[in-house]
Amino acid sequence: MNQKTPIVELNNVSKIYNKNVWALKKVDLKLYRGECVSLLGSNGSGKTTLLRIIGNNLKNTTGTINYNFDEENILKAIGLQKREQAWPNGFKVKDINDLWIKIYDMTDLEWVNKLKHVFGVNEIEEKYLSKLSIVRLQVYAIFLSFISKPELVLIDELSSDIDFKYEEKITNFFKEYLADGNTLVLNHPSYYFLENLTDRVIYLNDGEIFEDLSIKEVKKEYKSVMDYTKSIFKEEIVAEKKLKNKSKFFSTMNTKTETYSNSLQIIIEDLENQQNHNEKVLNRLKEVYFAILDLKTSIDNLSISYINKTSIRIISKKIKMTIKLINSLTINYKYKKYHKTLSSIEKFLNKELKRTFANDKVIVNGDVLSITMSESEKKQLEKLKEKYIREEQKIIRRKILKQQFKKQNKINKSLETKSQKEVENNEI
Structure with missing residues (x-):
């Protein structure tokens, strides 16, 4: 695919809640292969809404979105890590691993094992999700977003509390992922990831793209990413104070x-x-x-x-x-x-x-x-998530029980045959 062809293209995309609250306003945006884009902006600026719309996780109110993936199944082509990590009680990490591998029909176990190593999943497989820290859950959610080998990954939460050893592993893995012609979008990443990964910065303010610059342009105009961020914060505040x-x-x-x-x-x-x-x-x-x-x-x-x-x-x-x-x-x-x-x-x-x-x-x-x-939307999503996971677990358990039943039947038949032979030998 041509490098100049955007992997995702948004035209005049808006998101309106309750008929009068604009979360996004007429956004035009192109994302290209091999680039890491960081979304910056204050709370309520529209970063998460934009991320979820790009990720086909939230329906836009107006405008069009075009995807140019090699993978036909859009659910496999996009990996989305969401900020909210509320899992139902009673599930271990390994249960969700098995479930995700089954959902995406992943046969490339070498890829899965590589992900487990990068994100430290091997260390927590036997632990219950409800017992993991917030940072661990966030990192685990990033791991899940990569399982299907997507062409585009969107990360809503990349904590600054991640251990040094994982920061380096994750950064190197992200660089390999980008070098393979994939695309990465980070929502307000920590300075470490902003400085070491980002090719392009998109700054949102009040639902609009306030600025869209390459890192080269940022450094040319502002000398450093830090100076740029400080400057842009001030410009945004001045603009809002006028209103x-x-x-x-x-x-x-x-x-x-x-x-x-x-x-x-x-x-x-x-x-x-x-x-x-x-x-x-x-x-x-x-x-x-x-x-x-x-x-x-x-x-x-x-x-x-x-x-x-x-x-x-x-x-x-x-x-x-x-x-x-x-x-x-x-x-x-x-x-x-x-x-x-x-x-x-x-x-x-x-x-x-x-x-x-x-x-x-x-x-x-x-x-x-x-x-x-809204809170009602969140509750509804959590109920659907829990229901979905439980249904998938039921299917897996049924298969296990069916296999166990077949195995037991085989053993019983073998015992019956053996017993019958013993009876026949005794009669002789």
Whole structure:
């Protein structure tokens, strides 16, 4: 297939909820073979909606989508990892592995074993899904999205909490996958994956493509991905502030998060200029930087938009995640001078922000600004998922029981024949 022929092409695609809430607005987009595309943007900007529409998992309201796969079965051609990972109780990892292999009729066990090695599935096969951590479930869901050997994989959650050993394995595997002419789309990946994999950045704002640049263009104009991200966050906030002029309730928080993000940028630049610096430490500091920047953007957006319980809880979750990132950051002795800044940030997050956002009743005074999926839709999807899995398990169990029944019948017949011969010999 011609490299210039898009593997997916969206024309004038929109998604509207409840007749008046635009999650996506007239999106035109082409994805090509061999490229890794990262979707960036604040919460509610339309990233997950776009991902699910491309993945044939959500129906668009307007516009057309054209796929140019070699595989005729679109379900096998697309791998989609979803953010929500709620599995029914009682299922082990190996049960779902067997089920997915059966669903996609996978005979290439060498491919499956390779995936198990890359994503650490061998270590958890005997564990119940309900007992796995959120990060483990996210990584396992990526594993499942690759089982059918798809030509396009869409990943909604690529956590910054993934262990170093898996980060490297997954990155190398993704590079091989792309080199084979496949396409990868990542939703707001961590800095590590953004820096090491991305060929192209698409920035969404309020359901529209705000910017679409290659990494070469980003580095030419902004010098680094980090500088670009910081710049684009500011441009987005300025654009929104022109449309919405809200209370100054969050002004102190905004000022402090801005100060801390600037301090972290100085530390990172200082480290990058040092010879023989620890690359892993530097990447982790960048993760903290981007988490602070993302937190600041969320607070900025909240200060200029309608406020609801969901938005408060999202920010609360981001605060906890950023604290966790700082606490897990191990810096050896020669980086000790940076501890004071990190400790100040951790103290600010714990004692000021976390307490402020602990109770949504204190802040909430508005209405819903944007919607991605209603609670009733989520419940319905979970019920369908559970029903589907249980039905497939029934089929598998019936086959096992049938095989066991045949085996037992064979044994019984053998015993009957033996017994009959013994009777005949005794009569003689």
